[in-house]
Structures are given as structure tokens and as C-alpha cells.
Amino acid sequence: MIEFRSVGFSYPNGVRALSAINATIQKGEFVFIAGPTGSGKSTALKMIYRELKPTFGEIWVNGLNVGTIPPKRIPYLRRTLGVVFEDFKLLHGRTVFQNVAYALEVVGTDRHEIERQVGRALQLVALGHKADQNVEHLSGGEQQRTSIARAIVNGSNLLIADEPTGHLDAETGWEIMQIFEQINKEGATVVVATHNIDWIERLQKRVIFIYEGETIEKYIKGANRLGLSNSSVLSP
Amino acid sequence: MLVASVTTVTILVFLLGLFLLFFMNFQRIRSAIASELEIHAYLKQQTTDDQALTLKHHLASLTHIRSVRYVTRDEALSELRKDTKGEIDLSGIINNPLPAYLSIQVDNPESIPAVASAIQSMKEVEQVNYFQKIIDQFVSLFKTAERLFLGLVILMLLCTLMIIHNTIRLCVFSRKKEIEIMQLVGATSSFVRWPFILEGAFYGLLGATLALIFLAPCYHALVSEMSIIFPILPLAKGHELFPLMLWLLVIGTSVGCSGSYLSVNRYLHC
Numbered sequence: 312m313i314e315f316r317s318v319g320f321s322y323p324n325g326v327r328a329l330s331a332i333n334a335t336i337q338k339g340e341f342v343f344i345a346g347p348t349g350s351g352k353s354t355a356l357k358m359i360y361r362e363l364k365p366t367f368g369e370i371w372v373n374g375l376n377v378g379t380i381p382p383k384r385i386p387y388l389r390r391t392l393g394v395v396f397e398d399f400k401l402l403h404g405r406t407v408f409q410n411v412a413y414a415l416e417v418v419g420t421d422r423h424e425i426e427r428q429v430g431r432a433l434q435l436v437a438l439g440h441k442a443d444q445n446v447e448h449l450s451g452g453e454q455q456r457t458s459i460a461r462a463i464v465n466g467s468n469l470l471i472a473d474e475p476t477g478h479l480d481a482e483t484g485w486e487i488m489q490i491f492e493q494i495n496k497e498g499a500t501v502v503v504a505t506h507n508i509d510w511i512e513r514l515q516k517r518v519i520f521i522y523e524g525e526t527i528e529k530y531i532k533g534a535n536r537l538g539l540s541n542s543s544v545l546s547p
Numbered sequence: 548m549l550v551a552s553v554t555t556v557t558i559l560v561f562l563l564g565l566f567l568l569f570f571m572n573f574q575r576i577r578s579a580i581a582s583e584l585e586i587h588a589y590l591k592q593q594t595t596d597d598q599a600l601t602l603k604h605h606l607a608s609l610t611h612i613r614s615v616r617y618v619t620r621d622e623a624l625s626e627l628r629k630d631t632k633g634e635i636d637l638s639g640i641i642n643n644p645l646p647a648y649l650s651i652q653v654d655n656p657e658s659i660p661a662v663a664s665a666i667q668s669m670k671e672v673e674q675v676n677y678f679q680k681i682i683d684q685f686v687s688l689f690k691t692a693e694r695l696f697l698g699l700v701i702l703m704l705l706c707t708l709m710i711i712h713n714t715i716r717l718c719v720f721s722r723k724k725e726i727e728i729m730q731l732v733g734a735t736s737s738f739v740r741w742p743f744i745l746e747g748a749f750y751g752l753l754g755a756t757l758a759l760i761f762l763a764p765c766y767h768a769l770v771s772e773m774s775i776i777f778p779i780l781p782l783a784k785g786h787e788l789f790p791l792m793l794w795l796l797v798i799g800t801s802v803g804c805s806g807s808y809l810s811v812n813r814y815l816h817c
Contacts, residue, residue, distance in 0.1 A: 362731075383736070390733035400728045417734040461732065 751803020
């Protein structure tokens with residue numbers, strides 16, 4: 312489903328964020344991308360939905376080399392996956408319904424179908440009763456759930472989350488993780504970038520560990536520093 | 548942001564409209580004065596009325612010549628009596644010394660010297676007068692003034708475009724996050740762009756309309772005052788202003804549209 316083939320990324324000022332990482336995520340998996348702050352987790356995720364273009368290497372998503380698609384095709388790539396951000400990225404001044412519906416409006420879905428699909432997505436994240444509320448009036452957890460509903464409303468089978476609990480307390484963060492788990496159980500591939508070891512240990516999912524821009528194969532000592540056992544959670 | 552954008556467009560289109568109205572009336576006054584300038588071609592003593600009329604018809608068909616009027620010797624004396632009434636006593640004149648002449652008006656004051664030179668070469672013509680010095684000064688003065696005015700109008704137009712563009716750019720900048728989010732959920736560039744362009748067009752049209760609402764009574768008051776002080780000035784009024792008003796609406800709307808288009812494009816990545 313997602314394959315990193317010797318992918319590297321450097322910023323225009325020459326700073327190397329990722330150095331030739333290799334990783335594969337199969338369809339239907341729930342995978343954590345873990346590592347300390349600044350290790351390159353977000354950079355790796357941003358390249359999946361082409362917010363950033365790999366400096367070298369290839370990223371294949373659902374059979375498509377995303378590094379080579381022309382800029383005008385990028386919106387069509389993003390419609391095939393859902394992204395959840397640390398800062399929610401909701402449209403202010405609009406309701407929960409309007410925010411979730413926007414992902415369907417951009418693809419020209421008719422009004423009746425929008426109402427049906429948005430209703431279903433809001434039920435999944437337990438926000439059906441807040442559909443008409445302005446997003447500014449929601450709590451952090453509710454805003455993130457709105458963001459998740461928007462990410463899944465178009466029926467995409469790939470969900471990417473970049474530090475989705477970064478602005479949330481532990482209890483609310485765990486609720487969000489449980490929603491991701493539920494989405495994964497329904498068949499979607501879920502990729503979550505986090506530096507929160509609690510989630511990794513509690514959910515016992517596969518981990519791709521990135522340290523200083525490289526994957527775990529080269530930095531076993533980094534994983535040990537974070538207290539991860541290398542028998543159950545580390546990626547091969 | 549709506550208030551800032553619309554207010555900016557209103558003020559600038561109002562000022563631009565004022566400038567354009569001045570320029571338009573300046574050109575009308577120039578044309579009116581130019582149309583009063585005449586060349587007098589004094590005919591030789593032996594030229595008959597028939598010859599004079601033939602010459603008149605010939606001149607009327609030439610380029611740059613707008614009208615030709617034949618003034619007989621008797622008509623010339625009557626005109627002189629009328630012009631000098633109460634100042635000079637002409638009752639003692641027995642034999643009319645004045646020659647007949649052709650009064651020629653041209654379409655363009657710059658062509659007067661060339662036309663006068665051509666008329667001078669005709670066999671029926673004794674002498675040609677066209678107040679050369681005055682006309683040269685008139686042409687030079689109005690040419691300079693016209694260039695100056697045109698320069699100011701162009702400058703005003705550029706300032707209007709730049710300031711409105713910048714104001715709209717600030718408005719779009721404040722919605723930069725919104726544009727980013729739209730793109731992240733899969734909106735194409737045109738899907739993001741069109742609402743902003745329509746919004747810009749609306750701001751531009753609304754601002755220009757408000758400018759015209761303020762400009763109309765101001766101009767009307769000014770024209771009324773000027774008509775009392777200088778009644779002969781051919782100032783533009785009524786339906787003569789419609790084309791300019793339409794242009795101002797078009798300028799306001801276009802600048803709003805283009806400002807939004809250019810501003811949004813800065814934040815579109817694809």
C-alpha cells in the first residue's frame with residue numbers, strides 16, 4: 312500500500328531531514344511512525360500526500376509514484392486518502408457539518424449524498440449531536456474528532472495522522488487512538504506519527520522508528536534510549 | 548476586511564473618476580477653442596463672387612478643412628461696423644476699402660500653418676492671416692497641458708491598481724490558512740480560486756458603485772457653479788458621462804478580480 316524506496320529529503324537550505332529510508336506498510340495495517348521530535352516523522356508523512364516532494368528515492372502509494380505526479384494531479388491524490396493534523400486544520404466560521412462536508416464538496420458530491428455520508432462519519436466519531444455547532448465552540452478532542460470525520464468521509468482506505476494527540480490531554484488522546492483503532496478494524500490502513508510511547512505500548516501495533524532521519528535498522532541504540540524493547544514493536 | 552477593501556476601492560475610484568472628468572472636460576474645452584480658430588484668406592480685388600464661391604467649394608473638399616464661409620466686401624464692412632460700434636465712427640466711409648475673404652475653420656489647430664500655406668499659393672488669394680503667434684502658443688500650451696494631464700491620469704490609474712491589489716492581497720493573506728486547508732483536503736486550484744475571484748469582483752463593483760454615488764452629486768455641484776461663472780465652457784453633462792461611468796465600474800470590477808486572482812495564486816501550490 313505504501314512503500315518508501317530509499318527516500319530522502321533535504322530542505323532548500325541544505326538541512327537533511329530524511330536519509331534514504333526504506334519501509335513498507337501493507338494494506339489494512341495499523342502502523343506507528345515513531346521517533347523523537349525533529350527526527351523526520353512529519354517529513355515522511357508529508358511526502359505521502361505530497362506536501363513535500365522527495366529529494367531522492369520513490370514513494371509508492373496505492374500503486375502510484377507520488378514523487379512524480381504533476382502538481383495539478385496532487386488534489387486528486389489527496390482525495391484518495393485522509394489526513395489528520397496535530398492542529399486540526401478546521402475551517403473557522405463554519406460548523407462541524409460544513410467542515411466535514413467540504414471534503415465531499417470539492418469532488419462535486421450531490422447534496423443528498425453529502426448529508427448521508429457526513430452523518431455516517433459523524434456517528435463514527437460520536438459527534439452527530441454537534442453537527443450544527445461552530446467548530447470554534449468545540450473542545451480540542453471534539454475538534455480532532457471533526458478532523459477525523461473529514462478525513463474518512465470520502466471513504467478513503469488510507470488514513471494518515473501526524474501527531475494527532477499533540478494538543479490533547481492523555482485521556483482525550485486515548486479516545487482519539489481508539490477511534491483510529493476502530494477505523495482500522497473496519498479495513499482502513501492507518502499510519503500515525505507520534506513520539507508518545509504510551510500509545511505505542513498500549514496498542515501494541517507495528518512501529519517504524521525514525522531517528523535523525525534514518526530508520527531503526529541503523530539506530531538500535533536510539534530505540535533503546537526510548538525504552539523500546541526490540542522484540543515486539545520494532546519494524547524489520 | 549470587506550469594509551477595508553470596499554472603502555479603498557471607493558476612495559480610489561472616486562479620485563480616479565475626478566481626474567478622468569477633469570481630463571475629459573479639458574479635452575472638450577480644447578476642442579471648443581480649436582473650433583473657433585479661423586484662417587482668413589483675403590481675396591484679390593478682381594476676384595468675382597463666382598470665382599470666390601468656386602474657391603470656397605474647392606477648399607471645403609480639402610483635408611483638415613472643417614468649414615469655409617465666404618464673406619463679401621459689404622458683409623465685411625457690416626461686421627466691422629458691428630464690432631466697432633460706439634468706438635469708431637465709420638459713417639464717413641464712402642468707398643468700401645475692405646476685401647472679400649474666406650473664413651476657414653480646420654479640424655485640428657496643428658494643421659493651420661500647413662493649410663494657410665496651401666491657401667496662400669492659390670491665385671485668387673491676396674493674403675492669408677491666421678494669427679500665427681497666438682495659435683502657435685495655443686497649440687504648444689494645450690499640447691503640454693494634455694501630456695501632463697495624461698501622465699497624471701496614467702499615474703493615478705497605476706496607483707489605484709497597486710493600492711487596491713495590495714489591500715485585496717492583505718485580505719487574502721488573512722485567509723491563507725483557509726486556502727491551505729482547502730488544498731489539503733483535495734480542492735483543485737480553480738475550486739479554491741473562484742470564490743475569491745467572485746468576492747474580489749463584488750468588492751470592486753460595490754466600491755466603484757459607491758464611488759459613482761458620491762462622484763455624481765460632487766460633479767453636478769461643480770458643473771453648476773462653473774456654468775454660472777463661465778457659461779461658455781462646454782462641460783460634459785448628463786448622458787455624456789455614461790461611458791465614463793461604465794468604464795469606472797469596469798475598472799473597479801476588473802481590479803477587484805485581478806487583485807484576488809493574483810493574491811490567491813501566491814498561496815496555491817498546484
